Amino acid sequence: MSDTHVRWTIIEPAKRWPALGLGELWAQRELVYFLTWRDVKVRYKQTLLGVAWAIIQPLATMLVFSLFFGRLARVPSEGVPYPLFALTALVPWTFFANGLTQSANSVVLNQNLVTKVYFPRLAIPLATVLAGAVDFVLAFVLLLVFLVAYGVAPSASWLGVVPFSLLAIAATLGVGLWLAALNVRYRDVRYAVPFLTQLWLFATPIAYPSSLLSGPARTVYALNPMVAVADGFRWALLGTPAPSAATVAASCAAALTLLASGAYFFRRTEQSFADLV
Amino acid sequence: MTPAIRAVGLGKRYELGRTVSRDRTLRESIVESAGELVRSIRRGGAPAEDREHWALRDASFEIAEGEAVGLIGANGAGKSTLLKLLSRVTSPTVGRAEIHGRVGSLLEVGTGFHPDLTGRENVYLNGAILGMRGSEIARKFDEIVAFAEVERFLDTPVKRYSSGMYLRLAFAVAAHLEPEVLLVDEVLAVGDAAFQKKCLGKMGDVASSGRTVIFVSHNMDAVLRLCGRAILLERGRVSEMGGSGEVVASYLARGGTTARPNHWIDLADAPRSGSGEARFARIRYFVPDDEASVPRPDGPITFDLQIDANAALSVASLAISVRSQTGVLLVNADVVEKGQLIALARGPNRVRFALEALHLNPGIYGVSLWLSHAVGQAIDHVAAFELDVLDLSSRGLGITPKSIVPCRFSVTALRNGAGEFDGEG
Numbered sequence: 001m002s003d004t005h006v007r008w009t010i011i012e013p014a015k016r017w018p019a020l021g022l023g024e025l026w027a028q029r030e031l032v033y034f035l036t037w038r039d040v041k042v043r044y045k046q047t048l049l050g051v052a053w054a055i056i057q058p059l060a061t062m063l064v065f066s067l068f069f070g071r072l073a074r075v076p077s078e079g080v081p082y083p084l085f086a087l088t089a090l091v092p093w094t095f096f097a098n099g100l101t102q103s104a105n106s107v108v109l110n111q112n113l114v115t116k117v118y119f120p121r122l123a124i125p126l127a128t129v130l131a132g133a134v135d136f137v138l139a140f141v142l143l144l145v146f147l148v149a150y151g152v153a154p155s156a157s158w159l160g161v162v163p164f165s166l167l168a169i170a171a172t173l174g175v176g177l178w179l180a181a182l183n184v185r186y187r188d189v190r191y192a193v194p195f196l197t198q199l200w201l202f203a204t205p206i207a208y209p210s211s212l213l214s215g216p217a218r219t220v221y222a223l224n225p226m227v228a229v230a231d232g233f234r235w236a237l238l239g240t241p242a243p244s245a246a247t248v249a250a251s252c253a254a255a256l257t258l259l260a261s262g263a264y265f266f267r268r269t270e271q272s273f274a275d276l277v
Numbered sequence: 278m279t280p281a282i283r284a285v286g287l288g289k290r291y292e293l294g295r296t297v298s299r300d301r302t303l304r305e306s307i308v309e310s311a312g313e314l315v316r317s318i319r320r321g322g323a324p325a326e327d328r329e330h331w332a333l334r335d336a337s338f339e340i341a342e343g344e345a346v347g348l349i350g351a352n353g354a355g356k357s358t359l360l361k362l363l364s365r366v367t368s369p370t371v372g373r374a375e376i377h378g379r380v381g382s383l384l385e386v387g388t389g390f391h392p393d394l395t396g397r398e399n400v401y402l403n404g405a406i407l408g409m410r411g412s413e414i415a416r417k418f419d420e421i422v423a424f425a426e427v428e429r430f431l432d433t434p435v436k437r438y439s440s441g442m443y444l445r446l447a448f449a450v451a452a453h454l455e456p457e458v459l460l461v462d463e464v465l466a467v468g469d470a471a472f473q474k475k476c477l478g479k480m481g482d483v484a485s486s487g488r489t490v491i492f493v494s495h496n497m498d499a500v501l502r503l504c505g506r507a508i509l510l511e512r513g514r515v516s517e518m519g520g521s522g523e524v525v526a527s528y529l530a531r532g533g534t535t536a537r538p539n540h541w542i543d544l545a546d547a548p549r550s551g552s553g554e555a556r557f558a559r560i561r562y563f564v565p566d567d568e569a570s571v572p573r574p575d576g577p578i579t580f581d582l583q584i585d586a587n588a589a590l591s592v593a594s595l596a597i598s599v600r601s602q603t604g605v606l607l608v609n610a611d612v613v614e615k616g617q618l619i620a621l622a623r624g625p626n627r628v629r630f631a632l633e634a635l636h637l638n639p640g641i642y643g644v645s646l647w648l649s650h651a652v653g654q655a656i657d658h659v660a661a662f663e664l665d666v667l668d669l670s671s672r673g674l675g676i677t678p679k680s681i682v683p684c685r686f687s688v689t690a691l692r693n694g695a696g697e698f699d700g701e702g
Contacts, residue, residue, distance in 0.1 A: 007378070008375055008376065008377055009365070009375070009376040009377075009378075010373070010375055010376075011284075011363065011365060011368070011373065011375070011376070011378055012289075012368070012369070012371060013369050013370055014368045015369060028408075030405055030410055030411050031405045031406065033405075033411075034402050034405035034406070034411075035405075035406075036401075037402075038394065038398075038402050041393075041394060042391055042394065045393045065477065077450055110384075110426050112388065112389070113364075113389050115366060116368065116382075116385045116388040117367065117382060117384065117385045117388050117389070117406055117407060118366050118380075118382070119406065185306075186306065188303045188304075198289060208314060217410065217470055222474075245689045250368075263578060271367070271368045272367075272368075274361065274366045274367040275547040
């Protein structure tokens with residue numbers, strides 16, 4: 001047994017500049033696994049459609065977008081059939097939007113744990129985002145079905161979705177950590193999140209191609225990490241032009257900044273979670 | 278020997294108003310901060326002392342390895358805060374503590390149980406939350422399930438469990454945690470007698486296997502049975518530390534949650550009924566040979582009453598009765614049995630009741646007073662106070678008797694011809 005070695009637990013006032021405690025989080029990775037597993041198991045319990053909800057969301061949005069943006073507004077789609085064009089970006093987007101909403105509420109929803117037992121608090125939003133990744137995989141399978149139905153031939157470039165998925169996870173977790181910690185103190189967050197995701201949707205090339213923008217504006221635009229994710233997914237699966245190096249660099253830098261600052265902000269405020277929640 | 282826990286000047290300050298409103302919004306926060314700023318300017322910049330509350334202050338103590346220590350005190354004395362600090366649920370405002378070894382805390386039974394998950398799933402989830410590894414849970418799984426006696430319902434969601442089954446399973450997981458230091462908060466106050474017995478037994482095993490236990494309870498009897506030492510907290514400070522017998526006795530002597538001995542209890546506000554021609558004004562109780570102590574199960578007890586009468590009258594029935602917490606009348610000492618009338622003069626009258634022996638097992642009992650004429654309505658009937666009966670002499674790991682009346686008995690194995698009592702075969 002690995003727990004036989006005796007260690008010291010030090011209890012001290014909250015530090016102004018706490019360490020990230022990633023080592024402790026790693027040591028408790030089984031807890032992250034069990035919390036993820038719980039979130040996955042519980043999410044669709046007692047629902048009629050069950051796990052189908054994971055694909056209904058992007059599918060329904062795709063239909064609405066195809067009708068209004070594709071048919072009526074005739075938004076360009078870089079030569080790809082509009083439904084496929086929209087769905088390719090909607091799959092990572094749905095993961096991001098749901099991840100924000102769920103991780104924002106995660107600490108508050110788990111207040112019975114937070115006020116009663118100690119464990120690395122980062123495990124809570126992390127498990128929430130990872131549980132969302134399971135839905136993401138299911139939605140991705142739906143996307144593959146559409147690709148085949150539209151006659152897109154599988155190619156090695158499809159593997160390109162892997163790094164862009166990681167970027168999406170980093171961005172979701174980064175924003176999620178900020179929102180989760182803020183929501184403990186200010187329940188305003190709960191009301192602001194739906195509004196935030198709605199605005200964010202229009203600031204991301206989901207319903208339209210990012211080629212509508214050009215020049216330096218496009219790099220500024222790419223500070224939204226989901227820009228590179230959406231463009232990257234379309235490039236890898238649909239063969240549209242690859243996102244520029246500047247776009248990828250800006251999105252990655254923004255995602256990593258959000259992730260690092262979010263983790264840090266979370267750690268700094270978590271010491272008072274039990275008193276505030 | 279190395280201490281398992283060493284605390285130096287631990288303190289926890291809460292800012293009042295900040296923790297009270299659970300759903301705090303940004304707007305409230307801005308309004309509050311602005312209000313605070315105005316008040317601060319009026320005070321000339323001094324901090325708002327009245328808005329702070331020290332739930333715990335200057336707590337310093339050492340607990341040796343393998344020791345079982347009871348943490349006692351009235352509600353709000355800081356027991357739960359201290360336990361939360363030691364279990365790292367929240368961090369102290371000042372001070373420092375060091376704990377040697379893995380800490381397991383049991384601040385609530387069933388923390389993290391999810392109603393929609395099955396018993397089996399919850400064992401794994403709860404175990405992981407309490408700090409067990411998956412392999413460790415798998416190894417102890419059968420033991421946990423056997424302890425909880427829920428084998429048949431393992432694949433049923435726990436929301437369909439009876440509350441007893443739920444508690445048994447939750448406690449079983451926690452009881453198999455095997456940390457070096459175990460912090461327990463009042464979990465034994467739940468469940469039926471058989472379950473409590475099991476919990477106490479399991480906690481006794483933990484304590485006697487050389488682990489360190491800190492046990493918060495309002496049940497003085499459990500503290501005495503389980504803990505060699507006790508810490509008494511009063512208004513956030515450690516007011517006494519020492520052998521659990523003395524600390525518990527002094528806590529009870531200071532009032533505890535029940536009425537303290539040899540101390541007049543004013544009955545003006547006690548719940549009462551009756552015509553009111555005469556009224557019980559106050560009462561005190563004490564043990565004749567040791568006036569500061571709490572009554573023992575077999576020991577004597579004396580009550581002094583003061584009755585204020587509006588006019589001179591003689592009464593046929595004057596009684597002290599003791600009821601169990603479920604309201605069963607256990608003792609009724611009534612002068613009507615003696616067939617003598619008690620003459621009360623106008624104004625205050627003193628009456629003394631001396632009971633030779635209580636014959637009640639340790640526990641908390643309700644004492645009420647009765648005054649009436651030979652027939653008819655009560656003149657005064659008062660639910661006076663709660664009485665703690667305690668056995669300070671017995672120590673060690675045992676179980677609170679389930680019965681109310683103590684009974685001395687011996688057991689002998691009978692050989693041959695004892696009918697159904699067939700001893701060893």
